[in-house]
Structure formats: structure tokens, C-alpha cells
Amino acid sequence: MKSIFLAIAAIGASIMVHAQQQAIYLDVNKPIEERIESALSAMTTEEKVSLCYAQSKFSSKGVPRLGIPEIWTDDGPHGIREEVLWDEWGGAGWTNDSCTAFPALTCLSATFNPELSLLYGRSIGEEARYRNKTVLLGPGVNIYRTPLNGRNFEYLGEDPYLSSRMVVPYIQGVQSVGVAACVKHFALNNQEQWRGHINVDLSDRALHEIYLPAFKAAVQQAKVWSVMGAYNQFRGEYCCHNDLLLNKILKDDWKFDGMVVSDWGGVHNTDQAVRNGLDLEMGTYTDGLTTKGKFPYSDYYLANPFLKGIKERKYDIALLNDKARRILRLIFRTTMSANRPFGRFVSSQHSEAARKIAQEGIVLLKNEQHFFPVIAGKHKRIAVIGENASRSLVVGGGSSSLKVAYEQSPLDGLIAKYGKDHIVYSLGYASGPALYGREEPSKLNTDSLLTAAVELAKQADIVLFIGGLNKNHFQDCEGGDRQSLSLPFGQDKLIDALLKANKNTAVVLLSGNAVSMPWINKVPAIVQGWYLGSEAGNVLADVISGEVNPSGKLPFSFPKKLEDNAAHFYGKISYPGDSVNQYYKEDIMVGYRWFDTKKISPQFPFGFGLSYTSFDLGALSSDKLTYGKDEVIRIKFMVKNTGSRYGAEVAQLYVHDPVCTVPRPVKELKAFEKVFLQPGETKTVELALKAADLAFYDVDKQDWNVEAGDFILQLGNSSGNISQKLMISVK
Template sequence: MIDSILDQMTLEEQVSLLSGADFWTTVPVERLGVPKIKVTDGPNGARGAGSLVAGVKATCFPVGIALGATWNPELVGQMGAALARQAKSKGAAVLLAPTVNIHRSGLNGRNFECYSEDPMLTAELAVAYIDGVQGEGIAATIKHFAGNESEIERQTMSSDIDERTLREIYLPPFEQAVRRASVMAVMSSYNRLNGTYTSEHYWLLTKVLRQEWGFDGIVMSDWFGSHSTAETINAGLDLEMPGPARDRGEKLVAAVREGKVEAATVKAAARRMLLLLERVGAFEKTPALTERAIDLPEDRALIRRLGAEGAVLLKNDSILPLAKTSLDRIAVIGPNAATARVMGGGSAQIAAHYTVSPLEGIRAALANANSISHAVGCRHNRLIDVFKGKITVEYFKGRGCKGHPLHVETVEKGEFFWFELPSGDLDPAHFSARMTMQFVPEESGDHVFGMTNAGLARLFVDGALTVDGHDGWTRGENYFGTANAEQRGAARLEAGKAYAVTVEYEPSTANGEGINLIAVRFGVEKPLGEADIAAAVETARNADVALLFVGRDGEWDAEGLDLPDMRLPGRQEELIERVAAANANTVVVLQTGGPVEMPWLGKVRAVMQVWYPGQELGNAVADVLFGDVEPGGRLPQTFPKALADNSAITGDAAVYPGKDGHVHYEEGVFVGYRHHDTRAVEPLFPFGFGLGYTRFSWGEPKLSSYEMGPDGVTVSVDVTNIGDRAGSELVQLYISSPKTKVERPDKELRAFAKLSLQPGETGTAVMKIRPRDLAYFDVEGGAFRAEPGNYQLIVAANAADIRFIIDQPSPSAYVLSPSHQATSLIG
């Protein structure tokens, strides 16, 4: 059928398939019965089309690093299937996920969205995720291909990475997604790779992806991430997103007529687009036109389980789990206690059905809720607290909010990120909006209003201009670098008095590097100070245990910017130290999208990292704190003692964050634990680390063979739960190679198995390694090479906790082409 349709298409019709129709849909060819399909973000939920931060509600699942911490591909596969069902509820056929870029620096704004610093762990989870999504008839889109490990100058930065490092660290998750999961779509990244934009990188998109790996799906650009006509189509980019066409359309037709692009190249790309439509069943069924919010009990249960499975207990000085019946007074403190920080920022955001804060989860878990006291202590927000309450929004044709509004609506949050305006009669480039609301402060005193806008805006309080986001507007780092830095204005307000707040907004035609977005965010808060920290300390002093909920949120861990450092923002470190001094039973619960320095670690009794685990955050945290379930997580990323211990942080700007438009991956393959092990840099917490509530004993490893053959070697380890609680144990298998002509890491993860065992139960961790697992990439030979010699198999609980070392003789050297086919076997 596809070839029949394709043969009937004109060149113009073929070209029309190669650009989006709008932000989320492809172009139909009605004459030939070719439908359009819809795509949707994202990694931790299926968002509706109308807005990044509002619109039809969606189920909010854990972020990528929280999934990485589960080390549980089976559970991640279940989440993929659930996400596919959510995508169907939004009428979408393609999910723009998963994100599999590698944790390189620890400062990447999208570190939270990615799984791990290790390509093998990343690949296993990605394959499971994709299998889950595509098993339900929805296409997965693995991203961002490739070298997108930082958000700094992300539209133009060149990631300069040598081929060996690419092949061993940054490409394997994409490769495995193609080979094992048959992923249907790949998204190119914004950045350049070794000087060439990935959207027009022939070596990457055609030679490696299609010719070597056999990929037969589509390659789409990241949104506004294509920059040319002939170069992108000739390199292998099929779909320019979003639409309408910018570099395709008439420009591409003209490029064919002028001989810059072969007609066969266009036809091949159009064929891949039609194949995608066929694979997702678009020719047989019509997706729902109306987006629906489906909040399923099975999804709630899965999110709650994933939250506990990914919670990593980093320290426990005989205090956890807490006994529900023996605690008379519990202090719940910190900026993340009463506010549910359930996701990171950027395109992964969704409008969740609901959220459960830690304070709410703890209250629900305890019968005697009166025993709980709460104090904020301090703030950590990068932006002023967003306004929440009734807001009337009036939309006008043209600028200046003049005449009668064309559309009026009421919303509950002072943040607007429009993909679609509420009326088709409104021109996204030539409209204006007025938001009016009342603010009634709870306390008298100085308040701060803040606003950031992609476009032009002004905020008035009782008619007085308080925040000017119009005159002198300059681009900052908010909204993917298309908005200004947050502008602020102070006002002294009286408690209980109603103040009229008005925001007037209109779009701008030039707000950022090829991406024109329409968005505004405004808020108000009363700054916290010394009295608030002192109140939190007193709250802790009068409690049996102090639970401190600290970390960051989606304003810090966000697409479009990297973190300034690896410290907790605001006065949180001071808050921890002062609370711990007042209460010896202080437990810290961290929410961050990556590692943090912990100068206060020795002063608290327990530390648990829970990441951003989705809408069931509070319930999942309470489950673990009170021992209803165990903390099942293990670190997917090394936590260094200090930022300078990271291999990318050398003091040379060319290595990170970049210099003169280039960031040089000078550390090569020595990323994460590979760096810490090989360079003898002791971490704060090693890769794979995590404590539980029970104890295990390990038997001696057993091997299927002591010689590596084409079918590989199986390693099995018996593990027994010798404690009195159910729990899980992670068994990791690393290889250590003999000396080669290139430097190799001390050890490299090649397999793992996670066992869940009842008290007294014994299970067997079964792990398999194959010839490729012994190999490094030989750039001169253009192949993966495993030199002859003895390879050590290292069985470990984490990168620093080695249980067994087995010498594995390998009498022959395997030379494997990048396509995995053994081209020769030499003795």
C-alpha cells in the first residue's frame, strides 16, 4: 500500500510529508487518504497540545534519573506501556521519549531527564521503555542524537567528541534502541557534533544510524532544530519540526528542481514517513479528536511503586524506618515539605492530575496527624513563587489590549506557555492578553513581585507599574532562552487587604535564536529570613524526629540552563546544620535531578534521595520512611565529594562549559565511575550505591564457561535475604580488560540483576556477557576489538563494593565491526 501511495504522489506532496503542519501534527495528503498524526511530549507524561504548563491534565510519572535509580527494566517497561495509553488519550501516535543522553558533568539542566552516567544501564532501561511504549502501538522517539549533555548555548554549541568515546559512551543507548527495540523514531539534537549540526550530519544520521545499525524509522529534528534545506535532507533528516515548513516546503521543491537534492532522496524520506503512519495504525484508525484526562488507579499504583523503587537510601544511622506508633511528635521542615516537587522543568512538564506533597503523604500515613508540626525554614526558588488563584484572561486581536476581548477565560495559575491560542481568530504573532486577579497577603510587610516573559509584558499593582518586562527587554535563560531574566519589583502590602494585580502581554517577533515562543510567568512572595529559620529550628527542637525536605525544583533542574554549582540553593545548607544541631534525630530527604555536595552529611542521621518521582511523591516517600516498603533505589550516577572531582570539571572552559562555541569532551571514555576508579578519585557515594532495610549473603559466582565464545558467558550468583524484612539486592557485573594499546577504565559495567526477596528466600542473579562486552572501539581499524588475554569479571554490589573477582581467560581476539558482525577471528 505504501509504495502504491508513494508512486501516486507528486513531488510537492512528498515534500509536504517532511515538515510538520503545526507544533504537534504532521501534514495529511487528503487526495490519497494519507492522514495526519500527532506527537506529544514526553518522558514522564503525555501532555496535551494546548500548553506546556496547563491544558488537559495528564498522569505524571517519575523523571528519567528516578527511573535510572530503580535499575528495574521490567518496571520501566510497564511505565512505557502506561505512557502509551496516556498518549492515546491525547490523540497522539508518537511519544517524544525516552531521553538517553549521558550524565557527564552533573550540572546539565536536563540531567534529571536522563537515566544514567553509564551507557549499558541507560540502554537496558531505554530498550524496556521503548518496548513498553511500542507494544501498545505508539511510536517511541529516542533523543537527543547525539552529544547533548549540556544546555549552555545549546542551539549552536559544538560537542567535540572523538569517535572512540562516541562509540563506547554516547552512542550505545541509541544503538541498542535500534537493534533490540526497533525504535520507530529518532530525534536529532540541537547542538553541533564536531562542528556540524546533528540535523545535517551525514556520518551520524546515515552512515552510522541507517547503514551500520540498520535503522529504518524516521529522524525528526528537535523543535526548531533544523537549519537548512538541502543539507538536512541529504544527511538523512526526514521530518522538520515543528510546522509549518521553514526550510522545507517550496524551498525543498526548488532544491530538487535545481539538482541540489535528488528526487529519490525525497521519495525515500517520504516513504519512511508513510511507513511510520502504517506502523502506528494511522491508515486503519482515526485517533480521538478530543483530548481526555484519564487518571487510572493502576497508574497511581505504578507511580507509587516506582517512587519507592527509585528512592536511594544514602545514609542510615539506625533511625529508618520510622515506627509509626512510637513517635509522638514529628517535625516536617523545609522548602520541599509542603510543596510537591514532582517533575523537572522544560518540555518534560505536564499538567498533572494531582500532586501529593511529602507533608500530605506523612499526614495520610499517620493516624495521629496532630503529632505533626510543619515549618518552611527557607526558600530555594530561582523564580518568585508563581501566582495561584482565580485569574481572568482576556484575549484581544492586535497589540495593546484594545477594544473588546475576542475570548475570555478563567485559570488558576499565573503561568502561560501557549502552543495554541484559545481561538482560531487570534494570530499568535499579533495578539495581546490581559490577566487580572486579586492578591490578598496573609502577612503585612514587603512583598516581591516577579515576572519573566517570552514576548513583552508589564505587571501593575493597583494601577502602578511594578514590574516592567517591556521597555529594555533583553533575552535571558528562561523558557529555553527565549524569555528575559526574571524582572522583580517590591511593594509594601497590608495583611487582609485585596490588591488588584494586572498583567498585560503581547508577543515579540524576535525573542531568541530561531525559536519564537509566547509565554509569561508572574508571581508574588513575601521573602523569608532569619525569623523563619529560627522558627524551623524551634519546631525541630520540640520533636522526636525532624524530617527535612530539601533540594531543588523544576526551576533549577530545567531545560534551557545548566546549574551554577552542585550545592543546595538558598540557605538550605544552613537550615540543615541548624536543625541537626537542635535535634539529633534529623533525617534529610533530598529532591534533586542529580548529585549534590553534602558538607552537612556527618551531622544528620539519615539521608534519602527521592529525585522527582511523579504525582505520588508524598505517598511514596511516606511508604519508605515508615517502612511499608523498602528504599529500592541504587545510584545511577556517581555523587562526587566536590564538583571539582567530576571528570568534566577541569578548570578549562573549553572542556566545560565550552569556549568559542565548542565544548571538548577531553575526558574521553572516563565518565562517572570510570573516572573515579581509574584516576583514584574517591566519591562521596559510588555508582550503584544504595542501602536497604534488610541484609543479604552472596554465594560464590558460577560461570557457564571460562572461555569466551560467540554465544557469550553466563555468570550466576545466589543471593539470600538473611534479614527479617523483604528487600531487594542489586548484583552488578563489570569487566576489567588486559592491557591494550589504548587506555581503558579499571572496570566497565556489562550486566546487572536486581532481586526482590522475602526473609529467608534465596534467588539467583543471572547475568550474561558477550564478546562485544570485552571490546573497546579501535578507531584505526574502525571496529570493536577485544584483545587476547585474561579478562577479569568483577561481581560487585556497587562500583566501590567488590565482592568477587574472577579471571576469565580469553585465548582469542575478537574483532567486531560496528554492525556487530564478526569480521575476523584471530588467534
């Protein structure tokens, strides 16, 4: 009888312990790590494995028995994607999932304003939170290596420092509302052609100096909660299960404690997926975007094959526990957080945020004879010509395609600003529908469109040509790269014809990539407008009319011709590769580093952007001129608005190491500050950087190295316009 009582007591104690454990992981007031271990101890092996693979196109399982919820992901670094069917890419037909479209990330980067990046992240995070999303699949920080990359519009430009500065507050903003940001695509996914298999090879120095800094900042400064692997291979291993990238660099060196998720369809092998750092497998047995799944989710590489390997002792249970911990940590940081706020959707505040970001991102590239601003009432007849004036530019482009609550076109914005009696419109050219993976030309007659546009231009006081690229295949679109640097759909021919009909023709480009400009010396004014989101029409009208003074700066260089770009200079083995391998032969000389070091004149340099007013950057000064390697370098200078309008200038500090044991670029951006000034106003600007920021990645040491000696600090308002220099020394 005594033994029976003891057995009952033991069972009771076990039940009590289990109840206590359950109470711990459900107790939002307990530390997250304690909750994780509590949940892990209560889970079966099967339940742990079930966390590691998808259950639908955009979700993965929780543990229903323990009250641990599912993970719901959502595409959209620029807006929250519409709801899709369970196992298909097609829309589910909801009537309450139309979002706010924010400007594309190239536009955000062009603001050179980290405060707006925080506003962006918080605003889009609120929309994701309202839609009950756990993970926002963005932002993207892949480096702008070639102007042909179809997804450049989703990224933050060519410079690792600018990308790092802008990505950190974006992530902090998203995660402040209890939604995990997912920085992507880790790493070296710098083209769409052959993205699913191309094997990238480059030096360790280029990897660490150019292609990893923004990811590192996302992990170590922003404390991002998830990272997405890339489709391509790196040194013979797919990036979604790459030992060097995921285990050694991300998790060991950078101490990343979050979840690694595959890109959709980016997993290829169970053994590598288990051992090489992947935590959550999504989209397998599809081509990554278009094909409906044909196999049960339980056949994923990290599903039954993983479970079988665990039970057969092929895989150490510690590998499974590490994955489960990371997934649970994300769930406890988001859905099961103690203080997760509510979201909001398509609010007036989000419209205001989208408009402000777009306003500061627009770049004025040329403005002869003060063509802009176009003052209301000055011209009786303004001809607006070009398909992008009326076409939706939030639809298409691949996974970033949006279903929006509203989108004001540039044409509507200009009519609202100047009045319908003063605006006349002609299509000018036509591109066809935005289809993923294939081109379909327009059925409209090209010659007829051009003739009608030219006739309209002849009768107008001024012409605003609004063209550029769009979200069609082979344009700014996932799944394929551009075929040429030229404007598509006959736009160059159309612009020439318009200029012959009316010399007062300005060009407004809406795109996420650089284009060639054979007409540049003929047009009086050029605006780079990006993809501006829901508020596009309002924003362009604000800038064109002068109600807003443009202050954007280019986040990447515009080459005069494709061969001037570093990736293309070395031929096909450098871009796009031979369909198997690709070598980044330009090494660290990406973007302005290449143009300035090789003394090649770009069409427009990195950091360039004009204003309706003028500014003067004063002389650089510093408290001292010699620093130790651990000291902070503090410099001062004055910025004065010497014109007649309120505006903003971006002061940019570049550094050059003239004597070094390895080749270094003549300029590397190390600090910048956006300064807002009233006419005649002067402000003192202080910039600080660590002497350690002057380091290069030493391949022999496999670490960063600051060599003692002189460094030249260069201050300007673009990489191509340096007005002040100061030499300092590092001991």
C-alpha cells in the same frame, strides 16, 4: 472511433490501477512496505514535500486527498503534556488534558529493573494513545556527564549499559500501544548552556563506547520508530542534519528505518537538511521553546525551499522519496495500523504503576542507628521542614512540565501515614516561581523562614528535612545549567541550623542531580528521592514508614566536590566550552569509570543504595574459564537475604581488562540482576554476557575489538563495593 474507444479504455485502466493502488495503502492487512509504495506512487511531489515540515507547534501534515492522517507529537517522557494553542507554547485551556505524572527517568533508572521500564512505557503509551498522539517525544538517553546539566533528570544516568538496558523495554512498552517512541537527543546534548550552537568534539572511541550505545540499543533492539536530533553541533555540523550521525551511523550502519525529526528550532540550512538525514522539520523560526513563530510554515527549510530545489533538479527526487517513505512508515505503524489498541487516561492502573516505579527507585544513602524506618506511633511530634515537602515538582523544568490530574505532596503523604496530630510543618526556605529562562527569587524573608523552622525543630522528636532542587531555571530545568553543585536557596545553612536545634534530623533530597553535602557527617540519615510524580507523597511515606523497603541504586556517581567530576577536572574547555567549541577531554572516563580508574573517592558511588535488610553475594563460578570470542559467558552466584525484612538487592557485574593495547577503565558494568528475597531466603542467580561484550572500540579498525587475554569479572552491589572476583580468558 476506434481510437476514441482505446483512449477511453486507457483512461478506465488508469483509474482502475489508481483505485487498486489506493486500496493497497488503505488495506491494513497488506504488508506495510507494500502500502508505503502504493501511497508514494499516488502522491504528488508537493504532497511528499508537505510531509516533511510542521503545520503547527506539535503537528505535521498528512495527505488529506488520500486519507493519510496528520502526525501529532507530544512532549513528556514523564507524562503527556497539556494541549497547547496552534502556533504558541501556551496552554489551550482544555479541561480534559490533565495527565498522570510518572516519576522522572532518573528514578526509573535507579530501579535497575527493566520490567518496570516496560510497565512505564506501556502506561505512558496508553495515556498518549488516549490523547490521540502519534509520537511521544521521549525517552531521553543523553549521558550524565556533569551534575550541572539542567536536563539530567530526564535521562537514564551515566552508564551506557544501564541506559541501554532500561531504554529498550520503555520503547517497547510505548510502541506496543501503537504510539511511536522518539529517542532523543541524538547526540551529545549533554548540557543546556549554549546547547543551540556549541560544537562538541571527542574521540571516536568515546562516541561509540559512552554516548551512542543507548541510542544503538533503541534502534537495533527496541526497533524505535523515530529519533530526534540534538540542538548542538558535532564536528562542525548541527546534529539535526549531521551526515556522520544521521546518514552514516544511524541509517547506514544501524539500518534505522524510522523517521528522524528535528528538535524544535534545530534546523539551520536547507541543503544540509535535505542531504544529511533529516526527515521531519519542527519548530523552525523559534528559539526552541518560547518564541511564537513569525514566519509561515511553508518557509521552513524543508518546505518551499526544498520543493524549489526538487523542481530545479538541485535535489534528487530519491532524497524526497526516502523522507516520505520514512514518514509514511511511521504513520502506517501508528495511526493507520491494523491492530492499534485503545488507550486509557489517569487510570487506577497508571497510578499504581507510577507508585511502584517510584517505590523501587528511591535510594537510601545513609541510615545510622536505624533512623529509618520511622515507625508510626513511636514519635509524638514529627517536624517536616523544607519547601519541597509542599511544592509542586511536576510543574516547570521546560518541555517536561506537566498539567496533572493530581499530585500528592510529601507533606500530605506523611500526614496521611502518621496522622495530622503527629506532623508539624514549616517552610524553612523558599525558591520563587518556576519560570522558564529566568530566575525570580521568592519575596518571603529568608531569615524569618529559618528562624521559624529552627523553633519547630527544637520542639520535635525528630525532623525530616525535605529539600533538594526543583524545576526552576538554573536548577533541574531545560534551557540552562545549574550554577553550582551546592544546594540552592540557603538549604545548607538551614540544615546546619536544624542539626544544632535537633540532632535527630534526616535529609530527604528531591532532585534529578547530585548535590554537595557539607553536612553529611552530621546527619544520621539521607534519602535520594528524585522527582516522584503524582504519587510522590504516598511513595515517600511508604519508604519512610518502612511499609516499603528501599531498593533503588544510584544511576550516577555523587562527587564530593565539582572538581572531582571528570568533565570539570580539565577546566572550562571541557565544560562548558568557550561558547564556540567544547572538547570532551576525559574521553571514555565518565562517571564511575573516572572515579575508580583515577582512585578518586566519590561521595556516593554509582550503583550504591542501602536497604532495611542485608544481603550476601556468594562466590562467582563459571562452567569454564576460557572462551572463544563468539561464545556466551555464563556465570552463577548465590544471593542471600541475611536480614529480617523482605527486600531486593541489585547484583552488579563489572569487567576489567588488565592488559590491553589501549587504556581501559578498571570497571565497566556489563550485567546486573535485581533479586527479591524473603528474610533468610537464598536464590541462585545466573548472568550471561557475550565475549564480544568485552570489546573496546578500535579507532584504527573503526570497529569493535576483543583482544585475547585475561579479563577480571567483578561482582558487587555498587561500583564502590566489589565482593567477588573471577578471572576468565578469551582466546
